[in-house]
Amino acid sequence: MILSGPARMIRIHFGEDDRWEGKPLHDAIVDEARRQDLAGATVYRGIEGYGASSRIHRKRLLTSADLPIVVCLIDTREKIETFLPTIERMVSEGLIAMSDVEVIRYSGRS
Numbered sequence: 035m036i037l038s039g040p041a042r043m044i045r046i047h048f049g050e051d052d053r054w055e056g057k058p059l060h061d062a063i064v065d066e067a068r069r070q071d072l073a074g075a076t077v078y079r080g081i082e083g084y085g086a087s088s089r090i091h092r093k094r095l096l097t098s099a100d101l102p103i104v105v106c107l108i109d110t111r112e113k114i115e116t117f118l119p120t121i122e123r124m125v126s127e128g129l130i131a132m133s134d135v136e137v138i139r140y141s142g143r144s
Contacts (some may be wrong), residue, residue, distance in 0.1 A: 037073045037140040042114035044107045046121060049100035050129030057138050063124060070117055073109040073140060080104065085129060108135060113137060 046063065054062035060077045067075045080102030082092040093099045108116065114132065121130055 037109065038137050039139070040111070040133050041073075041108055041137045042111045043133050043135045044114055044121065045131045045133075046104075046105045046107075046125055046128060047131075048103055048125060048133045049082075050079065050103050051100040052103075052125075052127065054124045059124065060103050060105055063107075063121065065125070066120055067107055069118065070113070070120070072107055072113055072117060074107070078106070080094065086127075093135040108137070 048059060050058070050060075052059040064075045064077060082090065083102035084090045085102075091100050092100055093101065107117070111119075118130075118132070
């Protein structure tokens, strides 16, 4: 796949305890993005954060803290906009943000 120039990025923010059909939501999103042949996906795990509930999520000794997760997806405008309804179905709580980006380099191992 060749990807360069103008593109779109979706960032999906939610908690690590969120699930989709029994599996961790971040796994489900990455699996579906790969199935739909998006250029790339990266999952980031935060150390602390809060969202719409204003409840601060941070690591607690011996308890689940529902730490923040961000999944970042980048591809062409068309492919991201096609994928957006899937994300909207999967994410019941959280934040979905989309922005224009410029791809400088997209390459794999030779």
